[in-house]
Amino acid sequence: MASSMLSLASASASASPSLSLHDNLKGRVKLGSVNFISCLPDKTSSSAKAKPSGRISMTVGVNVSRFEGIAMAPPDPILGVSEAFRADTNEKKLNLGVGAYRTEELQPYVLKVVKKAENLMLERGENKEYLPIEGLAAFNKATAELLLGADNPVMKEGRIATVQGLSGTGSLRLASALIERYFPGAKVLISSPTWGNHKNIFNDARVPWSEYRYYDPKTVGLDFEGMVADVKAAPEGSFILLHGCAHNPTGIDPTPEQWEKIADVIQEKNHIPFFDVAYQGFASGSLDQDAASVRLFAARGMEILVAQSYSKNLGLYAERIGAINVVCSSADAAARVKSQLKRLARPMYSNPPVHGARIVANVVGDPALFGEWKAEMELMAGRIKNVRQKLYDSLMAKDKSGKDWSFILKQIGMFSFTGLNKAQSENMTNKWHVYMTKDGRISLAGLSLAKCEYLADAIIDSYHNVS
Amino acid sequence: MSSSSSPSDRRLSALARHLSSPAESPVAGVSASITSSDVGSVFSHVVRAPEDPILGVTVAYNKDPSPVKLNLGVGAYRTEEGKPLVLNVVRKAEQQLVNDRSRVKEYLPIVGLAEFNKLSAKLIFGADSPAIQSNRVTTVQCLSGTGSLRVGGEFLARHYHQQIIYIPLPTWGNHPKVFTLAGLSVKTYRYYDPATRGLDFKGLMEDLGSAPSGAVVLLHACAHNPTGVDPSLQQWEQIRQLMRSKKLLPFFDSAYQGFASGSLDKDAQSVRIFVADGGECLVAQSYAKNMGLYGERVGALSIVCKTADVAGKVESQLKLVIRPMYSNPPIHGASIVAAILRDRNLYNEWTIELKAMADRIISMRHQLSDALRARGTPGDWSHIIKQIGMFTFTGLNAKQVAFMTKEYHIYMTADGRISMAGLSSRTVPHLADAIHAAVTRVV
Numbered sequence: 001m002a003s004s005m006l007s008l009a010s011a012s013a014s015a016s017p018s019l020s021l022h023d024n025l026k027g028r029v030k031l032g033s034v035n036f037i038s039c040l041p042d043k044t045s046s047s048a049k050a051k052p053s054g055r056i057s058m059t060v061g062v063n064v065s066r067f068e069g070i071a072m073a074p075p076d077p078i079l080g081v082s083e084a085f086r087a088d089t090n091e092k093k094l095n096l097g098v099g100a101y102r103t104e105e106l107q108p109y110v111l112k113v114v115k116k117a118e119n120l121m122l123e124r125g126e127n128k129e130y131l132p133i134e135g136l137a138a139f140n141k142a143t144a145e146l147l148l149g150a151d152n153p154v155m156k157e158g159r160i161a162t163v164q165g166l167s168g169t170g171s172l173r174l175a176s177a178l179i180e181r182y183f184p185g186a187k188v189l190i191s192s193p194t195w196g197n198h199k200n201i202f203n204d205a206r207v208p209w210s211e212y213r214y215y216d217p218k219t220v221g222l223d224f225e226g227m228v229a230d231v232k233a234a235p236e237g238s239f240i241l242l243h244g245c246a247h248n249p250t251g252i253d254p255t256p257e258q259w260e261k262i263a264d265v266i267q268e269k270n271h272i273p274f275f276d277v278a279y280q281g282f283a284s285g286s287l288d289q290d291a292a293s294v295r296l297f298a299a300r301g302m303e304i305l306v307a308q309s310y311s312k313n314l315g316l317y318a319e320r321i322g323a324i325n326v327v328c329s330s331a332d333a334a335a336r337v338k339s340q341l342k343r344l345a346r347p348m349y350s351n352p353p354v355h356g357a358r359i360v361a362n363v364v365g366d367p368a369l370f371g372e373w374k375a376e377m378e379l380m381a382g383r384i385k386n387v388r389q390k391l392y393d394s395l396m397a398k399d400k401s402g403k404d405w406s407f408i409l410k411q412i413g414m415f416s417f418t419g420l421n422k423a424q425s426e427n428m429t430n431k432w433h434v435y436m437t438k439d440g441r442i443s444l445a446g447l448s449l450a451k452c453e454y455l456a457d458a459i460i461d462s463y464h465n466v467s
Numbered sequence: 468m469s470s471s472s473s474p475s476d477r478r479l480s481a482l483a484r485h486l487s488s489p490a491e492s493p494v495a496g497v498s499a500s501i502t503s504s505d506v507g508s509v510f511s512h513v514v515r516a517p518e519d520p521i522l523g524v525t526v527a528y529n530k531d532p533s534p535v536k537l538n539l540g541v542g543a544y545r546t547e548e549g550k551p552l553v554l555n556v557v558r559k560a561e562q563q564l565v566n567d568r569s570r571v572k573e574y575l576p577i578v579g580l581a582e583f584n585k586l587s588a589k590l591i592f593g594a595d596s597p598a599i600q601s602n603r604v605t606t607v608q609c610l611s612g613t614g615s616l617r618v619g620g621e622f623l624a625r626h627y628h629q630q631i632i633y634i635p636l637p638t639w640g641n642h643p644k645v646f647t648l649a650g651l652s653v654k655t656y657r658y659y660d661p662a663t664r665g666l667d668f669k670g671l672m673e674d675l676g677s678a679p680s681g682a683v684v685l686l687h688a689c690a691h692n693p694t695g696v697d698p699s700l701q702q703w704e705q706i707r708q709l710m711r712s713k714k715l716l717p718f719f720d721s722a723y724q725g726f727a728s729g730s731l732d733k734d735a736q737s738v739r740i741f742v743a744d745g746g747e748c749l750v751a752q753s754y755a756k757n758m759g760l761y762g763e764r765v766g767a768l769s770i771v772c773k774t775a776d777v778a779g780k781v782e783s784q785l786k787l788v789i790r791p792m793y794s795n796p797p798i799h800g801a802s803i804v805a806a807i808l809r810d811r812n813l814y815n816e817w818t819i820e821l822k823a824m825a826d827r828i829i830s831m832r833h834q835l836s837d838a839l840r841a842r843g844t845p846g847d848w849s850h851i852i853k854q855i856g857m858f859t860f861t862g863l864n865a866k867q868v869a870f871m872t873k874e875y876h877i878y879m880t881a882d883g884r885i886s887m888a889g890l891s892s893r894t895v896p897h898l899a900d901a902i903h904a905a906v907t908r909v910v
Contacts, residue, residue: 065773066681066716066747070626073783076577076790100573108571118565125558127551129543130761133519166610166793173792182513200791237509272509303509317574318798329508339516346519347644348617348792349610354762355799 078196078437085435093433094451096442099248099414100317101282101380104448109380111315113372117362128354133342135164135323136357142364143308143323147277147291154298158331161338163324163345164352167317168278168309169197171324175274175305176205177344178326178337179239188239188274189231191215193439195248195276198241210234215250220407220419222252228265236270239305244277245290246413249441253283253412259293263300273297274305282313283413285381287374303328310360312414313377319356384414384444387452391444394456401464414445424462432458521640521880528878536876537894539885542692542857543761544824547891552824554759556816560806564799575795577786579608579767583801586808587767591721591735591752598742602775605782607768607789608796612722612753613645615768619718619749620649621788622770622781629681632718633674635659637882639692639720642685651683659694664850664862666696675709683716688750689734690727690856693884697727697855703737707744717741717748726757727856729825731818742771754804756857757821763800824888828857831890835859838899844906857888867905875901 075083081097095106103109134140140162145155154160165171179186188207190198191214202209212234213226231240242262247253254262266273275294281287297304309322324341328334345351363369388408395405408416420428420440428434434455436442447455518526524540546552564570578584584606588599598604609615624630632651634642635658643653656678657670675684686706691697698706710717719738725731741748747770754765768785772778789795807813836851851859863871863883871877877898879885890898 065777066628066714067626067770067772067777067781070777070780070784072780073787075783076786079577108573110570110572114572115565122561122565125553128553128557128760128762129551130541130755133522166797168794169791170793182510197790197794200787204788204791270509311574316572318572318795320793320795320797326510328510333508333510333513336513336515337510340513342519343516344648346613347641347648348614349764350613350641351762351764353610353764353797353800356797 081435081437084429088433088435090433092454094435094446094455096434096436096444096446096455098443098446101312101315101414101445102448104383104450106446106448109315111373111376113363113369113376114315114359116369116372117359120362121358126358131164131351131354131357133345133351134162134338135352136354136361138361138365139164139321139357140323142361144325146280146287146364147306147308147325148295148298148327149288149291152295152298154327159328159334161326161328161334161341163338163341164357165307165322165324165345166320166349166352167311167322168276168307169201169322170320170352171307171309171322172198172201172276173205174324174341174344174348175307175326176201176207177348178341180205180207181344182340183237183239186237186239187235188241189234190241191227191243191247193249194241194243198276212240214247215252215417217419220417221410222254222258224254224258224261228261231262231265231271232269234269234271237272238269239272239274240266241274241276242293244275244280244293244306246279246283246415248278248413249415249437249439250417251411251413251415252407252417254293256292256296259296263297263302266297267300267302272303272305274307276307278309279312279413280308281374281377282381285378285385287377298327301329310356314360314363314373316356316359319359320353321356321360387444387447387449388416390449390452391447391456394453395459398453398456399460399464403463414443416442416444418442418459420459420462424466427462427466428458431461434458519640524878524880527872531876531878533876535897537878537889537898539877539879539887539889539898542756542886542888544756544759544857544888545891547827547893549889549891549894552759554817554820556807556813556820557759557803559816560803560813563806564802572798575608575798575801577607577789577795578782579796580798580801580805582809583608583765583805584767586805587752588769590731590808591724591738591750591769592742592771593732593735593739596739596742598771603773603778604769604771605778605785607782607785608801609751609766609768609789610764610793610796611755611766612720612751613641613766614764614796615751615753615766616642616645616718616720617649618785618788618792619751619768619770620646620651621792622785623683623716623718623749624650625788626781626784627681627683627716629679629683629716631679632683632685633678633715634685635671635687635691637693638685638687640880642720646685654678654682656684658691659696659860661862664696664847664860665853666698666702668698668702671698672705672709675706675715676713678713678715680714681716683718683749684710685718685720686737688719688721688724688737690723690858692722692856693858693880693882694860695854695856695858696850696860698737700736700740703740707741710741711744711746717746719748719750721750722753722756723856724752724757725818725821726825729822729829731821745773747771747773754800758804758807758817760800760803763803764797765800765804828887831887831892831895832859834892834895835887835890835899838895839902842899842903844899844903846906857886859885859887861885861902863902863905867909870909871901871905874904877901 085095144160144162148154165174188209189212192211212230213223216223280290283290304327306325311317326337363373392408418440422438425438528538588604588606609618630651632646633654633656636655646653656674657667660667724734727734750769752767755761770781807817832852839848861883865881868881
């Protein structure tokens with residue numbers, strides 16, 4: 001079945017954005033199979049599917065589908081890693097492709113504080129009426145305060161427009177729609193590399209984008225000079241997409257001094273900073289520390305766009321809860337911007353889902369729950385730091401070449417760029433059953449202390465013996 | 468793009484474009500007041516958008532201190548006591564979910580909760596639908612009706628050869644915006660006949676008959692919003708034949724299945740006769756009203772294709788529309804729906820609660836009609852009981868509506884639409900008084 005679907009894919013001349021990582025997974029992944037199964041009748045499951053697949057039934061003449069010419073789209077490269085992992089039967093297999101937190105037992109984790117909030121909500125018996133287009137007011141207030149600090153002048157002056165969005169992606173998309181409508185022709189600069197979905201969001205929103213240098217493979221660190229040069233060279237008034245903390249996929253963040261310089265350059269060129277904050281509190285364990293970059297810019301009186309997500313820091317992945325914030329120079333501007341964000345949200349989904357928003361509002365609004373949340377977040381961030389430390393120790397102990405693996409400790413957040421190239425990453429999978437993305441990214445969230453030594457062996461072998 | 472234009476040039480041209488384009492021009496009276504504090508703001512050219520007309524009604528209602536005020540604006544069900552309703556069966560399902568210790572909050576697949584998708588397709592197409600059995604249907608979870616319409620519209624704008632969609636006149640206020648932003652061009656077909664306060668069937672057939680071959684046609688599956696006027700089954704059959712002969716592509720908006728007549732099957736008949744002929748169509752489903760899940764944003768988009776092969780390819784392309792929009796849909800509401808649809812007892816309880824809601828609305832229709840007759844209100848008010856679903860197109864004009872708001876604190880949309888769900892036995896007399904006064908004193 002897999003091969004017949006592959007032939008459809010390779011024949012697709014008009015296939016949408018070819019995702020290079022996909023090509024490497026082609027041999028392993030059953031295109032679209034997960035979602036095929038969702039359409040199946042109860043009875044025979046995959047065997048019933050196997051029959052018609054691969055045969056393009058073209059009835060001559062009259063009753064051809066109006067969608068006949070549509071090509072099979074390539075699968076999402078990141079999600080494809082998990083699919084391949086599931087198919088692997090080797091007991092040593094390790095899934096380091098996953099972008100969701102796992103416990104030491106490598107299980108998904110629902111925060112205790114979230115369960116408490118949901119029980120509270122159920123007891124209260126709240127209704128399910130439509131939220132306003134801009135979302136739950138209590139959530140919007142809480143999320144802006146978390147980002148900037150409740151006593152931030154921006155908050156006091158009412159200079160921030162906050163609209164509840166569908167997690168990070170949805171918030172980025174609303175911001176993009178705003179840029180497209182009110183800043184036509186303006187470009188967004190994104191880091192090289194960046195989260196794979198960023199360019200898709202800007203493409204679909206019809207916002208032009210280009211890249212600024214970011215990752216330096218020679219140092220497995222930040223190409224700071226390249227970044228500054230590229231931001232400087234961009235046309236005045238460009239939007240600069242910055243990861244607030246825990247850069248995805250590299251794990252490499254600018255230092256506070258570097259952030260100051262980045263802010264200088266952005267101000268010089270009248271650029272507009274556009275933050276993607278998906279890991280506040282999850283990176284260092286401290287909400288305030290992880291918001292330092294955004295607050296630095298706000299303190300300079302700059303106008304800023306900030307997309308937030310509660311997927312990781314509150315483990316609310318599937319609830320799709322986030323926000324788009326626009327810090328403006330006046331309360332009046334903020335009100336106008338908010339009204340236009342609403343006008344963009346209405347024809348997209350009318351109003352956002354209530355459940356996740358209430359969970360956040362309840363957790364943040366109750367001092368006891370808020371305190372518990374902070375503690376759980378420290379635990380999650382702590383586990384990842386411990387795993388980094390153990391991996392580093394294992395690498396240094398086992399690798400006699402003298403290579404400096406300390407970037408593992410310097411990088412922060414869920415992801416790490418190992419510095420492994422495509423072939424080496426493939427070796428990780430083919431020989432060692434370690435699943436990761438071909439750009440060398442591993443998810444520390446999917447690593448347990450128990451497996452660090454095995455992973456170290458795999459990395460050392462791939463790095464030294466494969467080119 | 469042009470690198471020679473400065474940001475201020477771009478902002479000025481954006482402003483000019485914004486003001487000159489009819490689709491985007493602000494309502495008269497809204498000015499772009501640029502204050503001194505905006506100097507240096509990159510947003511100084513962003514004008515204040517007017518309040519959404521439908522939701523704006525509730526905003527105005529909330530501000531009114533009158534004890535007799537009545538909100539007949541937004542389409543959310545209210546009990547006889549005028550309160551929002553969470554169905555018992557929904558509370559039960561939710562309790563189950565929250566108590567289930569094995570539940571996690573991991574990302575759903577891009578297309579959503581698989582079981583929800585399967586069950587939704589069965590609900591609208593029928594459990595034994597041949598189209599489902601031959602795997603010709605792809606169903607993806609979306610954000611209620613709006614989200615399903617938007618994803619479907621974006622898909623058509625990218626992959627369908629005829630980028631025009633015909634929408635009925637009038638239709639839900641959000642429809643034109645959804646499809647325009649999706650990238651389709653929007654045209655209308657005649658629908659409501661003010662003279663009869665019923666269907667302009669002749670006009671509808673003429674307009675669809677002269678549509679270009681292959682055009683998309685938006686059809687309200689039942690309980691047309693805002694008019695409450697639905698074609699009869701015979702008329703649906705004629706519409707179907709015409710559309711198939713002209714290769715017009717049906718796009719159903721099904722927001723009231725079970726809520727209109729009280730019967731889930733009856734309210735799906737229009738969709739099913741189209742699917743039964745083996746042809747293709749799109750269907751947007753919403754669980755906002757029929758399961759009272761408004762704020763949870765639960766819905767589904769189904770595309771019925773000619774073959775399973777095509778359905779597979781279509782689904783893969785739907786994923787490319789969804790991923791850059793919001794990555795994957797919210798789990799909570801879909802889990803509630805799946806829990807109810809999969810369990811025989813919960814499902815039956817649901818159908819009973821659903822019928823009770825539909826019956827209460829039908830009862831309001833009769834009570835209002837009786838009340839107007841009792842007052843000797845001039846005019847033919849039979850449309851109140853002929854129309855179906857949550858809304859009644861009263862036929863009142865904007866001036867009369869404004870009068871009713873001012874003098875009687877009745878909140879409704881300016882097109883004369885009232886939400887019957889917002890009425891109760893207690894408040895019907897007040898509304899009847901208001902209508903009577905409006906009709907006799909305001910022309």
